[in-house]
Amino acid sequence: MVVDPGCRDHDPGAEIWIGVTTAPADVAERVTVIEAALGELGHPTTPAREYDDTWLTAVHSAELLDYLATVWDRWVAGGYPDLGAGRVVPYLFPSAQLCQGLPPRTPTALHAEVGVYCYDTMTLIGPGSWRAIRAATHTTRTAVDLVVAGAPGAYALTRPPGHHATRSAYGGSCYLNNAAIAAQALREHDFAKVAVIDIDAHHGNGTQAIFYERADVFTTSVHVDPAAGWFPHHVGFADETGRDGGLGANLNLPLTPGSGDAPWLAAIERAADAAAGFGAAALVIALGVDAAIDDPESPLQVSIEGYHRAGEVLGALGLPTVAVQEGGYHLPTLGHLVGATLDGLG
Numbered sequence: 001m002v003v004d005p006g007c008r009d010h011d012p013g014a015e016i017w018i019g020v021t022t023a024p025a026d027v028a029e030r031v032t033v034i035e036a037a038l039g040e041l042g043h044p045t046t047p048a049r050e051y052d053d054t055w056l057t058a059v060h061s062a063e064l065l066d067y068l069a070t071v072w073d074r075w076v077a078g079g080y081p082d083l084g085a086g087r088v089v090p091y092l093f094p095s096a097q098l099c100q101g102l103p104p105r106t107p108t109a110l111h112a113e114v115g116v117y118c119y120d121t122m123t124l125i126g127p128g129s130w131r132a133i134r135a136a137t138h139t140t141r142t143a144v145d146l147v148v149a150g151a152p153g154a155y156a157l158t159r160p161p162g163h164h165a166t167r168s169a170y171g172g173s174c175y176l177n178n179a180a181i182a183a184q185a186l187r188e189h190d191f192a193k194v195a196v197i198d199i200d201a202h203h204g205n206g207t208q209a210i211f212y213e214r215a216d217v218f219t220t221s222v223h224v225d226p227a228a229g230w231f232p233h234h235v236g237f238a239d240e241t242g243r244d245g246g247l248g249a250n251l252n253l254p255l256t257p258g259s260g261d262a263p264w265l266a267a268i269e270r271a272a273d274a275a276a277g278f279g280a281a282a283l284v285i286a287l288g289v290d291a292a293i294d295d296p297e298s299p300l301q302v303s304i305e306g307y308h309r310a311g312e313v314l315g316a317l318g319l320p321t322v323a324v325q326e327g328g329y330h331l332p333t334l335g336h337l338v339g340a341t342l343d344g345l346g
């Protein structure tokens, strides 16, 4: 397991959902309980190395990276905490209907700029957020380097998670897309084709978007059906199969709320078969454990045995594998769910 203590430094403070300020799901204790559970299972710890930010531009726009790196300081300089806004939070979104197809502007007011990059009201930024966002990318890159050096697999204990972050936008408790960063880094290390299999309870919309037109990275996601009223609501449908050169290189497998082990595992087997059929030379697992029975953020009903079996199914592909942590919010079971999955992977 690759860890970076900086991943604890992000404190979103709250999630604002339908205007109600609620406790954040992504708390630093998530890292603590996963690290403890994996430690008990005998997983050795590798500290993340530092990397410069230049390579991040392969999957994210320079504008998003610059915004994330600077927005907290600009927020403080703008006096927003003194107005009671203790976190960076959007209030206005440049929707297509608002902007009429006119050229995009950068609003003069910082409080209007936030919604250019942030697509929901649940993904706040505080003083330590950028440190943690970068630490998660370092953790990811270190895991890739372990695999490139010959390890059969490596697990990156990333926080905040990443799979909802697109090239230029963040949301869904995600800021930079660690799974996409891993896939891109594996590509740059001569794995000709890479598959991303996303088993987080929510659709991996950011990863899908980043690779949607690319034929060299296959993306597939097993998740609760957005048509049943679940995040990310607008994407994650089965008819999204890629575009242009990437046509056929995206597979969405939405599940009915309440689905337990059998349909979830059948979907993961389909995803694994598709990744093998694609000819993937390396695998990235977007390892969310929020499909579990006790998780507060999803209606899927997967058992810990189901997670172990998912690990076995994915491990049977026999590919060099980087697993990055995505969601999973039930603190008492979180670490054991990750442990069971990694044990199944072998």
Ligand code: SP5
Residues within 6 Å of the ligand: 015, 017, 022, 023, 024, 025, 122, 161, 162, 163, 164, 172, 173, 174, 200, 202, 231, 288, 290, 297, 326, 327, 328
């Ligand atoms: C990485 C990941 O799992 N992100 C989850 C994003 C989905 N969040 C949706 C939240 C919907 C409202 N939740 C209500 C509970 C308030 N704490």
Ligand code: ZN
Residues within 6 Å of the ligand: 200, 201, 202, 288, 290, 326, 327, 328
């Ligand atoms: Zn999730």
